[in-house]
């Protein structure tokens with residue numbers, strides 16, 4: 001049996017809407033992007049939604065719109081996908097990492113304040129693996145020190161902390177739609193914000209710095225081409241119409257894993273904070289006990305057709321980060337120790353119970369063998 005790590009959930013609705021776009025003759029700058037954005041405004045109850053061509057583009061636009069620039073310090077988590085840091089490195093801002101909470105794997109909010117200096121300008125709060133941060137606490141710190149907050153909710157569409165949707169409290173937030181995300185457009189992203197000025201700047205810079213209302217070849221500022229095409233928006237619109245169903249299906253898969261993995265020695269299940277009132281699962285990441293050789297578990301799984309990935313490798317230890325900022329091993333011990341033992345299992349909407357059973361049984365064998373020192 002072969003079990004993939006992830007897979008998009010594309011149905012007839014997506015195909016119908018994409019065909020409509022292709023038949024319409026309008027492939028970019030058209031009504032479907034507007035409709036997709038409106039769906040986000042409704043779902044999140046926010047004033048503005050701006051579709052872009054990737055999550056990274058969305059984060060970059062927010063960094064620019066919020067005025068984060070050269071030499072500014074930005075506080076964020078080293079346990080994330082590199083885009084949550086790259087978005088401000090583009091503007092020559094400087095990363096200041098805060099180690100994670102060992103249970104939720106999100107940045108440890110209690111340790112943010114000790115990292116604040118007079119150069120601190122912003123916080124990029126990442127909702128890792130779909131687990132939303134306690135944004136009330138993050139925003140309280142930001143208010144006290146007059147900092148901007150970007151919520152990287154790229155992995156957390158629809159998640160809620162104490163009933164508050166991820167992405168709705170920060171100065172701006174971004175969702176991403178690469179095919180392994182809960183909702184996909186192929187490639188794409190969405191910025192949400194309640195602030196008119198931030199939204200206007202993002203809209204303008206998304207499209208070459210054009211005035212939002214104005215002449216076609218009238219450019220108010222330098223900008224980019226970060227637009228989402230109508231084709232991608234059509235996929236997203238169809239997906240957004242069934243977002244609740246998508247989240248429910250993934251909750252079902254997570255529940256099955258939880259039941260079937262329970263009690264297997266050497267496997268630590270994902271921890272979800274009790275204040276998380278709704279969990280939108282991005283990936284299912286287990287942790288292996290520290291006496292188990294992860295590399296050996298991974299090759300055992302892969303040899304038997306079960307895909308898996310070591311999510312995530314600490315950002316500060318990536319070669320380019322070490323080179324530019326001199327980070328070294330030992331800098332963020334919790335991030336480093338956790339990331340040596342995490343393992344993402346096959347996880348997507350349409351995974352079958354048979355595939356989950358197979359994954360669990362192969363994993364159980366792998367853990368037994370690798371835990372004994374391997375033979």
Ligand SMILES: *Cc1c(COP(=O)(O)O)cnc(C)c1O
Pocket residue numbers: 054055056057080081083084126152154155176177178188189
């Ligand atoms: C997916 C993701 C992004 C954005 O990725 P793109 O590939 O640019 O859409 C940003 N941050 C995190 C944490 C992500 O998981």
